[in-house]
Amino acid sequence: MAGGKIIFIPLGGAQEVGASCYFLKLGENNLLLDCGEGRTRGIKFSPKFSALLDTPYLQDFHQVSHIFLSHAHLDHSAALPDFLELNERAAIYMTDLTREILSAQLEERFASIEKNISSVAFLQKIPLPQMKISFHQAGHIPGAMMTLINFRGKNILYTGDYSTFPTQLVGSALLPDVKIDILILCGLHARHPHYRRYGDTDAALKKILRKIFLALSWRKSVYCQVTQISKGVELISLINKFLPHAEIFIDEQVMKIVRRFENLHIPIMREQNHPLSHFPREPHVILSTRPPPPRTGFEILKGDFSLHDDFSATVDFVRRINPKICVVVHSPPDKIFHAGMTLEQVLINDPDSRTSFIFPRTGEPFEL
Protein backbone atom coordinates (compact mmCIF):
# COMPACT_ATOMS: atom_id res chain seq x y z
CA MET A 1 0.00 0.00 0.00
CA ALA A 2 1.30 3.47 -0.90
CA GLY A 3 2.79 5.23 2.16
CA GLY A 4 1.14 8.64 1.98
CA LYS A 5 -2.50 7.86 1.37
CA ILE A 6 -5.26 9.27 3.56
CA ILE A 7 -8.24 6.93 3.81
CA PHE A 8 -11.43 7.74 5.74
CA ILE A 9 -14.21 5.27 6.55
CA PRO A 10 -17.11 5.99 8.91
CA LEU A 11 -18.02 2.89 10.93
CA GLY A 12 -21.08 4.53 12.43
CA GLY A 13 -22.50 8.00 13.01
CA ALA A 14 -22.18 9.05 9.37
CA GLN A 15 -25.50 10.50 8.21
CA GLU A 16 -27.07 9.84 11.60
CA VAL A 17 -26.44 10.43 15.31
CA GLY A 18 -25.27 7.36 17.23
CA ALA A 19 -22.26 5.02 17.17
CA SER A 20 -19.89 7.77 16.01
CA CYS A 21 -16.66 6.05 15.00
CA TYR A 22 -14.42 7.08 12.14
CA PHE A 23 -11.47 5.13 10.78
CA LEU A 24 -8.62 7.25 9.51
CA LYS A 25 -5.63 5.69 7.78
CA LEU A 26 -2.66 8.00 7.44
CA GLY A 27 0.02 6.08 5.59
CA GLU A 28 0.90 3.19 7.89
CA ASN A 29 -0.99 4.67 10.86
CA ASN A 30 -4.48 3.39 11.57
CA LEU A 31 -6.55 5.56 13.92
CA LEU A 32 -10.08 5.71 15.24
CA LEU A 33 -11.77 9.01 15.92
CA ASP A 34 -14.37 8.31 18.64
CA CYS A 35 -15.98 5.01 19.45
CA GLY A 36 -19.60 5.47 20.43
CA GLU A 37 -22.77 3.50 20.87
CA GLY A 38 -26.01 3.97 18.99
CA ARG A 39 -29.61 3.26 19.92
CA THR A 40 -32.63 2.53 17.80
CA ARG A 41 -35.92 2.08 19.60
CA GLY A 42 -34.06 1.44 22.86
CA ILE A 43 -31.75 -1.24 21.38
CA LYS A 44 -28.04 -0.49 21.66
CA PHE A 45 -25.66 -1.05 18.77
CA SER A 46 -21.93 -0.65 18.21
CA PRO A 47 -20.05 0.75 15.21
CA LYS A 48 -19.57 -1.68 12.31
CA PHE A 49 -15.96 -2.53 13.14
CA SER A 50 -16.13 -5.65 10.94
CA ALA A 51 -16.65 -3.46 7.84
CA LEU A 52 -12.95 -2.56 8.12
CA LEU A 53 -11.83 -6.12 7.49
CA ASP A 54 -13.85 -6.16 4.23
CA THR A 55 -11.60 -3.40 2.88
CA PRO A 56 -8.00 -3.65 1.69
CA TYR A 57 -7.01 -1.14 4.40
CA LEU A 58 -6.95 -3.34 7.50
CA GLN A 59 -6.23 -7.03 8.02
CA ASP A 60 -6.32 -7.20 11.81
CA PHE A 61 -7.85 -4.92 14.47
CA HIS A 62 -4.49 -4.86 16.25
CA GLN A 63 -3.27 -2.61 13.44
CA VAL A 64 -5.38 0.19 14.95
CA SER A 65 -2.87 1.84 17.27
CA HIS A 66 -4.61 4.98 18.57
CA ILE A 67 -8.10 6.15 19.42
CA PHE A 68 -8.83 9.85 19.94
CA LEU A 69 -11.94 10.41 21.99
CA SER A 70 -13.61 13.78 21.50
CA HIS A 71 -15.93 13.85 24.54
CA ALA A 72 -17.89 11.81 27.04
CA HIS A 73 -21.30 11.67 25.35
CA LEU A 74 -22.17 8.01 24.92
CA ASP A 75 -22.77 8.28 21.17
CA HIS A 76 -19.02 9.03 20.91
CA SER A 77 -17.56 6.92 23.70
CA ALA A 78 -19.62 3.98 24.96
CA ALA A 79 -18.36 1.38 22.45
CA LEU A 80 -14.74 1.67 23.66
CA PRO A 81 -15.02 -1.51 25.77
CA ASP A 82 -16.35 -3.36 22.69
CA PHE A 83 -13.42 -2.28 20.55
CA LEU A 84 -10.90 -3.23 23.23
CA GLU A 85 -12.28 -6.76 23.09
CA LEU A 86 -11.01 -6.83 19.48
CA ASN A 87 -7.76 -5.03 20.23
CA GLU A 88 -6.69 -4.90 23.86
CA ARG A 89 -3.59 -2.82 23.03
CA ALA A 90 -5.11 0.31 21.44
CA ALA A 91 -4.02 3.54 23.14
CA ILE A 92 -6.92 5.88 23.94
CA TYR A 93 -6.47 9.64 24.31
CA MET A 94 -8.95 11.93 26.05
CA THR A 95 -8.95 14.91 28.42
CA ASP A 96 -9.06 14.43 32.20
CA LEU A 97 -12.59 15.79 32.34
CA THR A 98 -13.81 13.40 29.66
CA ARG A 99 -12.20 10.58 31.60
CA GLU A 100 -14.01 11.62 34.79
CA ILE A 101 -17.43 11.98 33.16
CA LEU A 102 -16.97 8.77 31.21
CA SER A 103 -16.00 6.74 34.25
CA ALA A 104 -19.17 7.88 36.03
CA GLN A 105 -21.29 6.96 33.01
CA LEU A 106 -19.74 3.62 32.02
CA GLU A 107 -19.50 2.50 35.66
CA GLU A 108 -18.02 -1.04 35.85
CA ARG A 109 -17.40 -1.14 32.08
CA PHE A 110 -14.90 1.68 32.59
CA ALA A 111 -12.48 -0.70 34.36
CA SER A 112 -11.91 -2.58 31.09
CA ILE A 113 -10.59 0.51 29.29
CA GLU A 114 -8.91 2.44 32.09
CA LYS A 115 -5.40 1.07 31.62
CA ASN A 116 -5.43 2.05 27.92
CA ILE A 117 -6.25 5.72 28.55
CA SER A 118 -3.72 8.54 28.41
CA SER A 119 -4.95 11.93 29.56
CA VAL A 120 -4.19 14.85 27.30
CA ALA A 121 -4.57 18.59 27.79
CA PHE A 122 -5.68 21.31 25.41
CA LEU A 123 -2.82 22.56 23.22
CA GLN A 124 -0.71 19.59 24.25
CA LYS A 125 1.19 18.10 21.30
CA ILE A 126 2.00 14.43 20.96
CA PRO A 127 4.40 13.17 18.33
CA LEU A 128 3.60 9.86 16.64
CA PRO A 129 5.46 8.23 13.74
CA GLN A 130 5.01 10.49 10.65
CA MET A 131 2.48 12.75 12.39
CA LYS A 132 2.04 15.49 14.95
CA ILE A 133 -1.16 15.62 16.94
CA SER A 134 -2.61 18.35 19.14
CA PHE A 135 -5.87 18.92 21.00
CA HIS A 136 -8.10 21.98 21.08
CA GLN A 137 -11.07 23.16 23.06
CA ALA A 138 -14.33 22.19 21.32
CA GLY A 139 -16.96 23.86 23.53
CA HIS A 140 -20.14 21.69 23.64
CA ILE A 141 -19.55 20.05 27.06
CA PRO A 142 -16.70 20.27 29.56
CA GLY A 143 -13.67 18.27 28.43
CA ALA A 144 -14.69 18.12 24.75
CA MET A 145 -11.72 18.35 22.41
CA MET A 146 -10.99 18.72 18.73
CA THR A 147 -8.08 16.68 17.36
CA LEU A 148 -5.66 18.26 14.90
CA ILE A 149 -3.39 15.92 12.97
CA ASN A 150 -0.50 17.10 10.84
CA PHE A 151 0.42 14.35 8.39
CA ARG A 152 2.92 14.93 5.57
CA GLY A 153 2.33 18.68 5.63
CA LYS A 154 -1.46 18.40 5.61
CA ASN A 155 -3.59 19.55 8.53
CA ILE A 156 -6.61 17.40 9.33
CA LEU A 157 -9.06 18.63 11.98
CA TYR A 158 -11.65 16.34 13.57
CA THR A 159 -14.14 18.53 15.41
CA GLY A 160 -16.08 15.96 17.41
CA ASP A 161 -19.24 17.64 18.72
CA TYR A 162 -18.41 21.32 19.13
CA SER A 163 -20.05 24.68 19.70
CA THR A 164 -18.88 28.14 18.69
CA PHE A 165 -21.02 29.69 21.46
CA PRO A 166 -20.37 29.38 25.19
CA THR A 167 -22.77 27.20 27.19
CA GLN A 168 -23.57 27.30 30.87
CA LEU A 169 -20.71 24.93 31.68
CA VAL A 170 -18.06 25.58 29.06
CA GLY A 171 -16.66 28.31 26.79
CA SER A 172 -16.78 28.30 23.01
CA ALA A 173 -14.53 26.28 20.70
CA LEU A 174 -11.00 27.66 20.23
CA LEU A 175 -9.68 26.86 16.78
CA PRO A 176 -6.03 26.06 16.12
CA ASP A 177 -4.20 28.84 14.35
CA VAL A 178 -3.23 26.88 11.20
CA LYS A 179 -4.69 26.42 7.74
CA ILE A 180 -6.87 23.32 7.69
CA ASP A 181 -6.77 21.13 4.57
CA ILE A 182 -9.25 18.47 5.60
CA LEU A 183 -12.09 19.13 8.05
CA ILE A 184 -13.96 16.16 9.49
CA LEU A 185 -17.03 17.93 10.81
CA CYS A 186 -19.62 16.68 13.27
CA GLY A 187 -22.26 18.75 11.54
CA LEU A 188 -25.45 17.95 13.42
CA HIS A 189 -27.41 20.77 11.80
CA ALA A 190 -25.59 20.90 8.43
CA ARG A 191 -28.79 19.78 6.71
CA HIS A 192 -31.28 21.60 8.96
CA PRO A 193 -31.57 25.09 7.44
CA HIS A 194 -34.52 25.98 9.67
CA TYR A 195 -32.84 25.04 12.93
CA ARG A 196 -31.90 28.25 14.67
CA ARG A 197 -30.63 29.05 18.15
CA TYR A 198 -31.43 32.33 19.81
CA GLY A 199 -28.23 33.76 21.18
CA ASP A 200 -26.62 31.34 23.57
CA THR A 201 -29.77 29.48 24.44
CA ASP A 202 -31.40 26.74 22.46
CA ALA A 203 -35.12 27.27 21.82
CA ALA A 204 -35.93 23.92 23.47
CA LEU A 205 -34.05 24.95 26.58
CA LYS A 206 -35.93 28.25 26.81
CA LYS A 207 -39.16 26.29 26.57
CA ILE A 208 -38.10 23.98 29.42
CA LEU A 209 -37.21 26.93 31.63
CA ARG A 210 -40.49 28.69 30.82
CA LYS A 211 -42.54 25.56 31.59
CA ILE A 212 -40.74 25.11 34.91
CA PHE A 213 -41.33 28.75 35.78
CA LEU A 214 -45.05 28.51 34.98
CA ALA A 215 -45.57 25.21 36.81
CA LEU A 216 -43.86 26.50 39.95
CA SER A 217 -45.86 29.72 39.88
CA TRP A 218 -49.01 27.54 39.81
CA ARG A 219 -47.52 25.68 42.79
CA LYS A 220 -47.13 22.52 40.76
CA SER A 221 -44.03 20.26 40.88
CA VAL A 222 -42.07 19.40 37.76
CA TYR A 223 -40.60 16.04 36.80
CA CYS A 224 -37.91 16.45 34.18
CA GLN A 225 -36.44 13.33 32.62
CA VAL A 226 -33.01 13.99 31.10
CA THR A 227 -31.97 12.10 27.98
CA GLN A 228 -28.23 12.29 28.69
CA ILE A 229 -26.87 12.33 32.21
CA SER A 230 -24.50 15.20 31.46
CA LYS A 231 -27.44 17.29 30.25
CA GLY A 232 -28.83 16.98 33.77
CA VAL A 233 -25.80 18.92 35.01
CA GLU A 234 -26.32 21.59 32.36
CA LEU A 235 -29.97 21.88 33.41
CA ILE A 236 -29.13 22.27 37.11
CA SER A 237 -26.82 25.17 36.26
CA LEU A 238 -29.37 26.82 34.03
CA ILE A 239 -32.25 26.48 36.48
CA ASN A 240 -29.98 27.84 39.22
CA LYS A 241 -29.15 30.81 37.02
CA PHE A 242 -32.57 31.70 35.62
CA LEU A 243 -34.89 30.40 38.36
CA PRO A 244 -32.72 30.88 41.46
CA HIS A 245 -35.55 30.14 43.90
CA ALA A 246 -36.46 26.75 42.42
CA GLU A 247 -35.73 23.79 44.68
CA ILE A 248 -34.15 21.01 42.60
CA PHE A 249 -34.03 17.35 43.61
CA ILE A 250 -31.46 15.32 41.69
CA ASP A 251 -31.42 11.55 41.15
CA GLU A 252 -28.32 9.51 41.98
CA GLN A 253 -27.25 9.02 38.33
CA VAL A 254 -27.10 12.75 37.70
CA MET A 255 -25.59 13.31 41.17
CA LYS A 256 -22.70 11.01 40.24
CA ILE A 257 -21.73 13.30 37.38
CA VAL A 258 -22.30 16.41 39.50
CA ARG A 259 -19.77 15.07 42.01
CA ARG A 260 -17.20 14.44 39.25
CA PHE A 261 -17.57 18.03 38.05
CA GLU A 262 -17.20 19.33 41.57
CA ASN A 263 -14.10 17.14 42.15
CA LEU A 264 -12.59 18.95 39.18
CA HIS A 265 -13.48 22.33 40.70
CA ILE A 266 -16.47 23.08 38.48
CA PRO A 267 -19.07 24.09 41.10
CA ILE A 268 -22.63 23.00 40.28
CA MET A 269 -24.69 22.61 43.47
CA ARG A 270 -26.12 25.41 45.56
CA GLU A 271 -28.30 25.65 48.62
CA GLN A 272 -31.55 24.93 46.74
CA ASN A 273 -30.17 21.70 45.20
CA HIS A 274 -30.61 18.35 46.96
CA PRO A 275 -30.02 14.69 46.24
CA LEU A 276 -33.37 13.00 45.53
CA SER A 277 -34.38 10.85 48.48
CA HIS A 278 -38.07 11.76 48.77
CA PHE A 279 -40.65 13.89 46.96
CA PRO A 280 -41.18 16.91 49.22
CA ARG A 281 -44.54 18.65 49.62
CA GLU A 282 -43.52 22.11 48.40
CA PRO A 283 -43.42 22.74 44.62
CA HIS A 284 -40.06 21.60 43.30
CA VAL A 285 -38.18 20.30 40.29
CA ILE A 286 -37.02 16.68 39.97
CA LEU A 287 -34.21 15.94 37.55
CA SER A 288 -33.96 12.27 36.82
CA THR A 289 -32.67 9.82 34.24
CA ARG A 290 -35.68 7.57 34.94
CA PRO A 291 -39.15 7.80 33.42
CA PRO A 292 -41.66 9.62 35.65
CA PRO A 293 -43.54 7.54 38.23
CA PRO A 294 -47.23 6.89 37.58
CA ARG A 295 -48.33 9.67 39.87
CA THR A 296 -50.51 12.53 38.80
CA GLY A 297 -49.85 16.11 39.72
CA PHE A 298 -46.39 16.47 38.18
CA GLU A 299 -45.75 18.64 35.19
CA ILE A 300 -43.77 16.16 33.04
CA LEU A 301 -40.96 17.51 30.86
CA LYS A 302 -38.30 15.97 28.62
CA GLY A 303 -34.94 17.53 29.46
CA ASP A 304 -33.57 17.48 25.93
CA PHE A 305 -31.93 20.39 24.14
CA SER A 306 -29.06 21.02 21.74
CA LEU A 307 -25.50 22.01 22.63
CA HIS A 308 -24.59 22.26 18.95
CA ASP A 309 -24.14 25.10 16.49
CA ASP A 310 -27.27 25.86 14.50
CA PHE A 311 -27.38 25.87 10.70
CA SER A 312 -26.05 29.35 10.05
CA ALA A 313 -23.28 28.98 12.66
CA THR A 314 -22.28 25.72 10.95
CA VAL A 315 -22.06 27.51 7.60
CA ASP A 316 -19.99 30.33 9.16
CA PHE A 317 -17.68 27.84 10.86
CA VAL A 318 -16.86 26.00 7.62
CA ARG A 319 -16.61 29.29 5.70
CA ARG A 320 -14.12 30.59 8.27
CA ILE A 321 -11.97 27.45 8.19
CA ASN A 322 -12.34 27.18 4.40
CA PRO A 323 -10.85 23.68 4.15
CA LYS A 324 -10.13 22.02 0.80
CA ILE A 325 -12.25 19.05 1.80
CA CYS A 326 -15.03 18.91 4.37
CA VAL A 327 -16.23 15.46 5.36
CA VAL A 328 -19.60 15.91 7.08
CA VAL A 329 -20.59 13.24 9.61
CA HIS A 330 -23.01 13.05 12.60
CA SER A 331 -25.39 14.70 10.16
CA PRO A 332 -28.96 13.37 10.02
CA PRO A 333 -31.22 14.53 7.19
CA ASP A 334 -33.90 17.09 7.89
CA LYS A 335 -37.27 15.74 8.98
CA ILE A 336 -38.91 18.47 6.91
CA PHE A 337 -39.31 17.47 3.26
CA HIS A 338 -37.75 20.04 0.87
CA ALA A 339 -36.43 22.02 3.82
CA GLY A 340 -34.16 24.34 1.83
CA MET A 341 -30.44 24.59 1.18
CA THR A 342 -27.86 22.41 2.92
CA LEU A 343 -24.42 23.55 4.10
CA GLU A 344 -22.93 22.32 0.84
CA GLN A 345 -25.46 24.15 -1.34
CA VAL A 346 -24.92 27.45 0.50
CA LEU A 347 -21.13 27.32 0.16
CA ILE A 348 -21.17 26.21 -3.50
CA ASN A 349 -22.62 29.65 -4.25
CA ASP A 350 -19.94 31.43 -2.21
CA PRO A 351 -17.13 32.61 -4.54
CA ASP A 352 -14.59 32.67 -1.67
CA SER A 353 -15.21 29.08 -0.62
CA ARG A 354 -12.72 26.49 -1.86
CA THR A 355 -14.41 23.59 -0.07
CA SER A 356 -15.64 20.39 -1.66
CA PHE A 357 -17.97 18.33 0.51
CA ILE A 358 -18.32 14.65 1.22
CA PHE A 359 -21.36 13.27 3.06
CA PRO A 360 -20.17 9.66 3.49
CA ARG A 361 -22.29 6.65 4.36
CA THR A 362 -21.34 4.15 7.04
CA GLY A 363 -18.80 1.67 5.67
CA GLU A 364 -18.02 3.76 2.58
CA PRO A 365 -14.23 4.37 2.11
CA PHE A 366 -12.89 7.65 0.74
CA GLU A 367 -9.39 8.58 -0.27
CA LEU A 368 -8.91 12.19 0.83
Ligand SMILES: [Zn+2]
Ligand atom coordinates in the same frame (compact mmCIF):
# COMPACT_ATOMS: atom_id res chain seq x y z
ZN1 LIG B 1 -22.02 15.43 22.20
Ligand SMILES: [Zn+2]
Ligand atom coordinates in the same frame (compact mmCIF):
# COMPACT_ATOMS: atom_id res chain seq x y z
ZN1 LIG C 1 -22.82 13.46 19.26
